Amino acid sequence: MTDDIDQTLERAIPFLSSISMVYDASFKETGMAPKSVLWRDEDGQKLRFRILLNILKEETTPFSLNDVGCGYGALLNYVTTDLNLPLEKYYGYDISQNLLEAAAQHTPTPKAEYYQSVRALYEADYSLVSGTFNYCHNVDVESWEEYLDASLRHLWSMSRKGLAVNFLDEKTNQKKDKGLYYTLQERWEGFCKEYLSSNLKVETDYSLKEWTILIWR
Numbered sequence: 001m002t003d004d005i006d007q008t009l010e011r012a013i014p015f016l017s018s019i020s021m022v023y024d025a026s027f028k029e030t031g032m033a034p035k036s037v038l039w040r041d042e043d044g045q046k047l048r049f050r051i052l053l054n055i056l057k058e059e060t061t062p063f064s065l066n067d068v069g070c071g072y073g074a075l076l077n078y079v080t081t082d083l084n085l086p087l088e089k090y091y092g093y094d095i096s097q098n099l100l101e102a103a104a105q106h107t108p109t110p111k112a113e114y115y116q117s118v119r120a121l122y123e124a125d126y127s128l129v130s131g132t133f134n135y136c137h138n139v140d141v142e143s144w145e146e147y148l149d150a151s152l153r154h155l156w157s158m159s160r161k162g163l164a165v166n167f168l169d170e171k172t173n174q175k176k177d178k179g180l181y182y183t184l185q186e187r188w189e190g191f192c193k194e195y196l197s198s199n200l201k202v203e204t205d206y207s208l209k210e211w212t213i214l215i216w217r
Contacts, residue, residue: 008150019137020095037071049078051203051212052128055164062088064124069132070094073103093117120158127155129165136181156196162216172209185211
């Protein structure tokens with residue numbers, strides 16, 4: 001199974017590299033702002049972070065965090081500055097070297113390490129994926145879901161306590177934007193129960209056309 005996951009993630013590199021160019025162009029145009037990573041505004045970005053961080057429950061001891069698709073480091077800034085949580089170590093991963101360089105400058109702390117990678121390279125207590133799986137550009141659904149399947153299995157193996165990820169809701173009554181991946185809650189909730197853990201919760205009660213799944217050991 002590990003070989004299958006590795007091979008799938010390797011096959012995804014060419015189309016992820018094309019997606020990286022879209023983010024690079026957006027970042028060049030917009031700078032260090034939510035729109036540069038294809039979010040509408042800062043309020044929505046922080047709301048997503050808050051929902052994802054429900055994975056921590058009542059965590060009071062220092063914890064480590066994997067952030068897959070870290071962009072320019074907004075989540076790290078939210079965790080350490082807005083919430084002042086007891087973060088011990090942070091690993092940020094992204095496909096865009098330009099965004100990673102901005103993140104390192106934006107959030108200079110010895111607690112943080114950044115890597116250009118399509119996967120987590122280190123184990124952490126918790127892993128978060130905020131929007132990373134929502135922009136598929138021109139990748140067909142079958143290939144994209146194969147990549148998501150492998151990514152979630154791998155990330156779960158690198159998460160000691162829990163994993164949180166959000167998806168755009170297929171059932172939204174709002175206009176669906178081209179290049180985005182919308183999916184049913186049942187699709188990935190069933191996957192997580194079968195292959196990751198049945199100890200999970202799906203968050204839907206917030207003001208965005210999406211849902212978040214929280215999975216614990």
